Every structure is written in C-alpha cells, then in structure tokens.
Amino acid sequence: MASKRSAKAGGLIMGGGFPVSIQTMWKEPLAPGQLDAAARRIEGLAALGCDILRFAVPDLEAAKTLGLLAARVSMPLVADIHFDWRIALACLDEPIAKIRLNPGNIGARWKVEEVTKKARDKGVPIRIGVNAGSLPEDLRDREDRAGAVVEAALREVAAFEDLGFTDILVSMKASDVEETIAVNRAFAARYDYPLHIGVTEAGPLIPGVVKNTAALVPLLKEGIGDTLRVSLSADMESEVVAGREILAAAGAGRAGVTVVSCPRCARAGFDTHAFSARWSSRLYGLKKNVTVAIMGCVVNGPGEARHADLGITGAGDKVIIFKNGQIARTIRPEEADTVFEEELSAFE
Numbered sequence: 001m002a003s004k005r006s007a008k009a010g011g012l013i014m015g016g017g018f019p020v021s022i023q024t025m026w027k028e029p030l031a032p033g034q035l036d037a038a039a040r041r042i043e044g045l046a047a048l049g050c051d052i053l054r055f056a057v058p059d060l061e062a063a064k065t066l067g068l069l070a071a072r073v074s075m076p077l078v079a080d081i082h083f084d085w086r087i088a089l090a091c092l093d094e095p096i097a098k099i100r101l102n103p104g105n106i107g108a109r110w111k112v113e114e115v116t117k118k119a120r121d122k123g124v125p126i127r128i129g130v131n132a133g134s135l136p137e138d139l140r141d142r143e144d145r146a147g148a149v150v151e152a153a154l155r156e157v158a159a160f161e162d163l164g165f166t167d168i169l170v171s172m173k174a175s176d177v178e179e180t181i182a183v184n185r186a187f188a189a190r191y192d193y194p195l196h197i198g199v200t201e202a203g204p205l206i207p208g209v210v211k212n213t214a215a216l217v218p219l220l221k222e223g224i225g226d227t228l229r230v231s232l233s234a235d236m237e238s239e240v241v242a243g244r245e246i247l248a249a250a251g252a253g254r255a256g257v258t259v260v261s262c263p264r265c266a267r268a269g270f271d272t273h274a275f276s277a278r279w280s281s282r283l284y285g286l287k288k289n290v291t292v293a294i295m296g297c298v299v300n301g302p303g304e305a306r307h308a309d310l311g312i313t314g315a316g317d318k319v320i321i322f323k324n325g326q327i328a329r330t331i332r333p334e335e336a337d338t339v340f341e342e343e344l345s346a347f348e
C-alpha cells in the first residue's frame, strides 16, 4: 500500500500516491568557492532524473554554504544533521527544503522542540533515519534485528508525535537485503508516514545495484516506498541512473529512455561499450518515452534496432542507423556520433 500521508519538500511531494522520487547524496565537502560548479552538477543530476539531493551539514558554516547553493538551484536540497540542534535551526533560516535528523541524537526534549517549532513555521519536513548499524544500546543485541530497527524508528516517531510534529518521513536502512525488506514491510503495515527506502552501505557499483534491486523491487511492487536512494560507493550520477532502472524494473518507471545494448563480442564492427558510455547522460536526459538500441553487428543488431525508435548497429565496416524500424542511413563509423545526434534530436 502506498503511503497515504505526504511530505512536501520545496516543489516535491513524497507519499500521498505521488510518483516515487529519486535522491542521492553529495559526496564531498561543499566549499563556498565551488557553488557555480555545484549548481551545474545539480543541473546534470536533474537531467538524469534526480528529484532531491541531500548534503551532510557538519557545522554552522556548512549550513550557510548550503543555503547559498539552495538559493541558486530549483532542486530541493536536504540538510543532514547529527547531534547539534543549532545547525538544524541555522538550516531552517536558509531556503533548505527538508531536514534529516533523529530526535534521539539531538538530546534534550527542549532542543528537539525548538527544531520542530521552527520546521513547522517554515513548512519544512523532517526525515527520521534509522540505521541497523547504529541502534540504541538496549536494542543492539536483540535477536530480532528487523524488530529492533522498527522499534528504534518508532521511538523517534513518538518523540516527534509527542511534540505534535507529524510532517515527517521515515527511513529504516540495513545493509542486508532481507532485513531491508522486513523492516519496511513491518513499518508500512502499521504506519502511513512516507517511507524513504534503500539498502545502506550497499557497496561498490555492481554489488550495490544488485542488493538495492533485490530489496527495492519487491517493496515497490507492494506499493511500499515513496522516495528512494541507491547508496553506492560510486558517483551520484550512478546512484540516480540505478534508481531509475530500479523504478522501471518495478513497473514504476517514469517517461524517458529505454536502452537496449549488446554485450559486444568478436563480431562487433562497432564499439557498443564506448558508444553507450559516451551517450549515457544524453540519453537519460530525454523526457519522452524512447527506446534506443545500440548493437555491435548484424547478427542481432538489425532485429533489435528494428524494434526500437532509434537504433544503431555495426555492419561490417559500416554503421547502420534505424529509425522507427526502418534503415534510415548507412554511414562510416567515424560519422556515428554526429549522425546519431541528428537523428536523436528528432525525439526531443
């Protein structure tokens, strides 16, 4: 069941039956002198399909810098805060769309109350994030680890509810696939707060994508999850593209490209790997539903390309471009990028 409640971060609504959003997290310290470059990178992330972006905010200076960046970009930015409620208050003076903070690591009730009061005034939601690797001491040794994670999340939820603050989202993350599924199912069965889902510390690109796919596809198919992050020891762009592909695999994909490409073998007259890598960002930036086939040779190339809106396949020492199932042009390999761009622009 999709969450009934929703939370609004800037122009983005999570939960309430709205499409599942994709997020990632900035991976370096944000320096005040790098805001132009950061804004350009955020534009690139938006083109790939990123809806919301989180930043660690370790001190008051970082809060100020994030505020300057938030004022320059349209994507909702999230401040991730641990321990110091004054940083949360500082972020709430900036145009920051969402806070991630756990009452449990802020400490005194009055500090949490100050934060919730200001968040309510500003209309800024707060995400509670519980991680299986950092549970409260009394829950750490429980045999039922999934139960312990849910219990930890419920304590954090209760701390906010006691203060009358319910503009919240919840994430419960584990690095184990089955545990991730179990905790989210258990929470969704009892509560209707929007859920941020993902496998945490999932590892490098390939194992990370596999674990996240194994955990998130079943949850999404059950209607559990309102926003997702694929945590990878890889770049943000890979996290966003992985998020898109996971949504598509769960039948919750958004409009955009479907890429069919061959693994390449000795028959290839055309380097599909290099071509796919060169065109990845451009293709994922397409807003319409377009199927693109990138194939190495005539064994499977023409067949796949004929079923695509746009196809390119090696054919001996030539390259063939297919459009809407028909051969459109036969060209030399060195012309491939220029001609592909000409043909692709017709689908925008």
Ligand code: SF4
Residues within 6 Å of the ligand: 262, 263, 264, 265, 266, 267, 268, 269, 295, 296, 297, 298, 299, 300, 301
């Ligand atoms: S399409 Fe051709 S090059 Fe690509 S894997 Fe198949 S046989 Fe090999």
